Amino acid sequence: MAHKIIFKPTFILNLKQQFTTTTTSQTHNISHCHFLHHPFFNIKIRPISLHSTTPITTTAAATANHGGYLDLTDDDLMRQCEMGTFKTSGPGGQHRNKRESAVRLKHLPTGIIAQAGEDRSQHMNRASAIKRLRSLIALKVRKTVDLDAYSPPRELLQILPPKSSIRGSDIGSQIGPNNPKFAMGMQALLDLIFAVDGSVSDAAKYLGLSTGALSRLILSDDSLRKEVNDLRASKRIRGIYWYSLWAQIQ
Amino acid sequence: MKLTLTNHNFSTLLNSSFINLTRPFCSLSLSSSLSSSTSIKPQVPIFLRPPIYSTKLNDLKKWHNWAKNIAFSIGSSFVQSDNGPDSTILCRELKWFIEDVVENHHSLFSQVGDDNEKVKMRADIEELYCLWKQRIEERKPFQYIVGCEHWKDLVLSVQEGVLIPRPETELIVDLVSDVVSKNEGLKRGVWADLGTGSGALAIGIGRVLGDGGKVIGSDLSPVAVAVAGYNVQRYSLQDKIELREGSWLEPLKDMEGKLAGLVSNPPYIPSKEIPVLQAEVGKHEPRVALDGGIDGMDALLHLCDGADLMLKPGGFFAFETNGEKQCRELVDYMKSNKSASLCNLEIFADFAGIQRFVIGFHR
Numbered sequence A: 001m002a003h004k005i006i007f008k009p010t011f012i013l014n015l016k017q018q019f020t021t022t023t024t025s026q027t028h029n030i031s032h033c034h035f036l037h038h039p040f041f042n043i044k045i046r047p048i049s050l051h052s053t054t055p056i057t058t059t060a061a062a063t064a065n066h067g068g069y070l071d072l073t074d075d076d077l078m079r080q081c082e083m084g085t086f087k088t089s090g091p092g093g094q095h096r097n098k099r100e101s102a103v104r105l106k107h108l109p110t111g112i113i114a115q116a117g118e119d120r121s122q123h124m125n126r127a128s129a130i131k132r133l134r135s136l137i138a139l140k141v142r143k144t145v146d147l148d149a150y151s152p153p154r155e156l157l158q159i160l161p162p163k164s165s166i167r168g169s170d171i172g173s174q175i176g177p178n179n180p181k182f183a184m185g186m187q188a189l190l191d192l193i194f195a196v197d198g199s200v201s202d203a204a205k206y207l208g209l210s211t212g213a214l215s216r217l218i219l220s221d222d223s224l225r226k227e228v229n230d231l232r233a234s235k236r237i238r239g240i241y242w243y244s245l246w247a248q249i250q
Numbered sequence B: 001m002k003l004t005l006t007n008h009n010f011s012t013l014l015n016s017s018f019i020n021l022t023r024p025f026c027s028l029s030l031s032s033s034l035s036s037s038t039s040i041k042p043q044v045p046i047f048l049r050p051p052i053y054s055t056k057l058n059d060l061k062k063w064h065n066w067a068k069n070i071a072f073s074i075g076s077s078f079v080q081s082d083n084g085p086d087s088t089i090l091c092r093e094l095k096w097f098i099e100d101v102v103e104n105h106h107s108l109f110s111q112v113g114d115d116n117e118k119v120k121m122r123a124d125i126e127e128l129y130c131l132w133k134q135r136i137e138e139r140k141p142f143q144y145i146v147g148c149e150h151w152k153d154l155v156l157s158v159q160e161g162v163l164i165p166r167p168e169t170e171l172i173v174d175l176v177s178d179v180v181s182k183n184e185g186l187k188r189g190v191w192a193d194l195g196t197g198s199g200a201l202a203i204g205i206g207r208v209l210g211d212g213g214k215v216i217g218s219d220l221s222p223v224a225v226a227v228a229g230y231n232v233q234r235y236s237l238q239d240k241i242e243l244r245e246g247s248w249l250e251p252l253k254d255m256e257g258k259l260a261g262l263v264s265n266p267p268y269i270p271s272k273e274i275p276v277l278q279a280e281v282g283k284h285e286p287r288v289a290l291d292g293g294i295d296g297m298d299a300l301l302h303l304c305d306g307a308d309l310m311l312k313p314g315g316f317f318a319f320e321t322n323g324e325k326q327c328r329e330l331v332d333y334m335k336s337n338k339s340a341s342l343c344n345l346e347i348f349a350d351f352a353g354i355q356r357f358v359i360g361f362h363r
C-alpha cells in the first residue's frame, strides 16, 4: 500500500509549540550524536571509529518500509530516531548538577521531531518523547485508501462509538484518547478523511455513523481536531467546532 | 602480557588502599557489627516519610510564595558566578519539592478551597523554610534537600557524602543491557561496579541481568556503602547485589579472572578544577567522589589494570571519563600496555555529544 507523508517542515514550529513544554532558558540545539541509535532500547550502537576494533553488532533494525511506523515496538521506533539532549555548555558529567534531562527525538524517515523535558529523569523524558512521536506520526503520516474496497481496519473500529452500525459486537468497548492504542485508530481515521477530501459527512457514511457522531469523535481529541481542521482549511472547507455541531456539517 | 601493577599512579592508590583495608559488607546484614558503614544510618528521603505533619493551606501558600520570590530574585546570578542554576531551574525544583513533601499535591493550588483547610505533609513547615534557605544560601544541591534523585526509572536515595548520580551515567546501564542481551553467559555472570556511590549502576545492572547474575558493588566510603545498601533493599535486590567496602580491587580479591563484567564511574576531575566547580558540586559533593588526581586519570588507569586482572575471557568493561581527552588517553594506554588481554576497544559519546565512555572486552 502506498504511503504519503504530508509532513511539511513548516509545521514543525507549530507542532513544537503545541506538543512540548520545555523550559525557555535552554538552547534548543540538537547535539550531534556520534551514534545514530540509542542503546537504551538495545539498539545498534555506532562507535567512534578506532583502529582494529570490532563494533558490537546487533540484528539490523526493522526496515523502514515507509509507514507501518506505529506497528513498531518502542525499541524499533527508537532505532529510526536520532536522539539528542539539549546542548549543555561545559564538560558535563561529574562537573554538573543541573538536571539537564530534556530529550529531543528526530524520526529520520519522516523528519518528525518530538521532545519532552518536564520529568525528573532523562529516562522518563525519553518515554514521554516517544509517546509524543507516536501521536505525531499518527497525525502526519498518511496512507492512500482505496475507497471502492474500503473496510475500516480494526484499530479504527475500536475508537468508534458503539452506535456505529458497522462496529461488530466483537470489537470490545470504545477506546478513548487516553489509551495508547487511540493513535493507530486516529491515524486510520485521518487516512479516510484525507481520502474523502476532508468531508466529515462522507467519512461518516463509511463508518456507519451520523455526521454529528463522527464530529463529536473528532472533537474529543485536540490534536485530531486540529489536524482535521487543517486539512479542511487546505480544501477551503469550514472547520469543525463544538459550537457548530448543531449546524449541518458537510 | 603478565599483569604488572606499576603504572605511574599506582603508588598513590596503594597508599590510600593501605589505610582502608578491605571490610566486606553484606547488604543482607545491615546490623552486622563488622563494618563501619553499619553504624551509619542512611537518611530516609522526604518522599518516603509518613505524612504526619498538617499545615493550613494558607501557610503552605505563604511559604510557596516566599520560596518562589527568592528563586526569582536569583535571576541568572548563579549562572554568572559558576554556571549554576537560574531561576527557571530553581522554580522547577520548587515544584518537585512540593511533589515530594505534600501528600495530595495534585489538587493543591488548583482548588478554590478554604485557606484554613489542612494539608498533609511529610515535613514540617518550619523545616521547609530551613531547607529552601539551604538550597539558595548554601547552594545545597536539590537532591540532598529532598534526599533522592530520579535516575533512569529508579528513585535513589542520596545524602551528603554520596555522589548524586548523573544522567550521563544512565548510558552505562544501556550499554550493559545491550551486551547481555546477546550473551547469555555474561547475563548470568558476576559483575562489579567499582565506586558504586548510591548504588545506581549496581542496581541498574542488577535489573538487566538474568537468573544467576550478580553484582558486587564496592566503595571506599562507608556512607556510600550504607546508602547503596538502603537503595538495594528498597528495590529488593539483596539477593542479587552484594556490597563491599574497600579500595577499588581490594575487596574483590576472590574474583580474579572470574568477573563477567566490570563497570565504573570513578572520580575523574583533574584536581586543579575542583575549586572552580559549580557550588552545588564543589562545596557539597564528596571530594573523594570527584577528584581524579593531577590529570584526573589516577583511578581510570588503575581500573584498566583491574579489567585485565579481574575479567574472565570474553568479559566486558565500561568506564565513564571526563571527555574526549581522557577517552583517548585511556585507549592509548590500553593499546600499548594491555593489548594482550583487552580488545574491541570503543569510545562512546553521551547525549550532549561528548565522548564519555570507553568500553571493551577481555580476550
Ligand SMILES: C[S@@+](CC[C@H](N)C(=O)[O-])C[C@H]1O[C@@H](n2cnc3c(N)ncnc32)[C@H](O)[C@@H]1O
Pocket: A094, B016, B163, B164, B165, B166, B169, B194, B195, B196, B197, B198, B199, B200, B201, B218, B219, B220, B221, B224, B246, B247, B248, B264, B265, B266, B267, B268, B288, B289, B290
Ligand atoms: C563519581 S562517583 C560515582 C558513584 C556512582 N557509581 C555513580 O555513578 O553515581 C565515584 C565513587 O568512587 C568512590 N571512590 C573513590 N575512591 C575510591 C577508592 N579508592 N576505592 C573505591 N571507591 C572509591 C567514591 O566514594 C564515589 O562513590
